[in-house]
Amino acid sequence: MDIKDVENLAELARLELTAEEKKSLLKDFDSILAYVDSIKNAKLGDVEPEYNMQNVWREDKLEPREFSKELLTGQFPDSQEGFLKVKKIL
């Protein structure tokens, strides 16, 4: 991994980083990846994950929920006439 990889990942993950932070993250990744790399030595043979599947979806029925609308809209960082306001996309 090099500093370009860190920048690319940060862009994908939408994280603004300072030059200092990028350097320190690169150093951390080197040691963490060196550690987790040993998983490549695990000799697995054929593994078929055994999924115990069952339907966990609820029926599409209207049910009351205890959400408070005021608590949700009151926390918008920016709003106009009760609607969430965001900046332009481009």
Added chain:
Amino acid sequence: MIDLKNLTIEKAHRGFKNGEYTCRELTEAYLGIIRDKNKELNAYLEVFDDVLTQAAEADKRFKAGKAELLTGIPIAIKDNILFQGHTASAGSKILENYTASYDAFVIKKLKEAGAIILGRTNMDEFAMGSSTQTSAYGVSRNPYDLSRVPGGSSGGSAIAVAANLSLVSLGTETCGSVREPAAFCGLVGLKPTYGAVSRNGIIAMGNSLDQVSPFGKNVRDTEIIFNFLSKYDSEDSTSVPGERRRLNFLENEGLTSGSPKTIGVPWHLFEKGMDPEVIDNFKQSVEKFKKAGYEIKEIELPFSKYSLEAYYIIMPAEVSTNLARFDGIRYGYSQQGSSEAKNLKDVYMKSRGKGFGQEARRRILLGTYVLSHGYYDAYYNKAIKVREKIKAEIIEAFKKVDLIATPTAPMPAFKLGEKLDDPVAMYLCDIFSAPANLSGVPSIALPSGKTKNDLPLSIQFMAPHFCENALFAVGKRFEAIRESE
């Protein structure tokens, strides 16, 4: 004066019932200690302002004869558990001003019972850490030695119980976040079976691993809280319905109805990297069980030695997905008003860049990496296969033994500041925690003595899925063995 040090849930309940003290008086006793000690320990980030109202309600229930066992029982909650109308910040700056808009399942249950929810406790940011040093709200201190960490990530909840700032508390576990601080603070900590306690209303870190987990001063208190919270919840798709719990139960009937008799020890997992006092204490504990009539068997768990590696691939992958929702748009810390943020993407980049701390950033990026094209097979896919193998070998081991024992953590509580610059050294604190979280089996940490510097030591047991009863049985037996010494 109420003897808080030796107070248990059942004693407090009798105290209320017999009129020895009211719920309000007990709550005030805890509030007094919080006032004296919290500044130094930093266990609580906030004591809720409605605590005395809750206590008054509880007293009314006792007067009306409608009290149950948890009515009036003071409990502290980790800062990642939603309590409607109260701040829940998950130890992070990005949620510093977030107010919970609904109650977590566990909070709903506690409210129904009339428990007193005292406040929210400090934790590693988004539960990422083993020492409560990554919180955006400062470090917390171990009550046994203020220069040392309490463990983490549920450090605040552990301190609250260990220093009598609460009777019991809730933490959450993704990999050792309750058992390791229980070990460092001399408490009992239970990581329930995955799917036993609803995760609805818990700020998620790793969904395939997270579980709400109680702390207590003794096994019985932990058992009471677990039995109370272990209920099916249709709002959590990973909550296991009752009939499937019963099936698991029946498969292990001998173990769940009687008491465990054989203990397996995977000695090969702790050949190196151990603090000598921890391993000596563990060997002594095993001897005590042998003398008490338990059969000790050596077992091999060849894939479990890759547990922590698998965990540090699977967990960041889930973290990078989970934490994508914190974007400065709908709630929490936001750079929406910043003049430097020209468009939507700038708001995302700046809010997340400034809102997340160092460890959260590390894990988000690491997760993005292991899930990215070209690395997915080598890391994520390999890790989930290793996880299957670990689960299979643990289930297989339970055909030969009733329980599996290991030390809870490889070292006692370490100094504040230690391991902060070396993420891998920090991750290794949870090396013995990972198998239970990856395989979903329940595990309990039990106090097992002290080091020569008077720091707590701990032994941990794992049991088959939904066999928490076997853990409580062995735990109570161990308490009795240690009391008779």
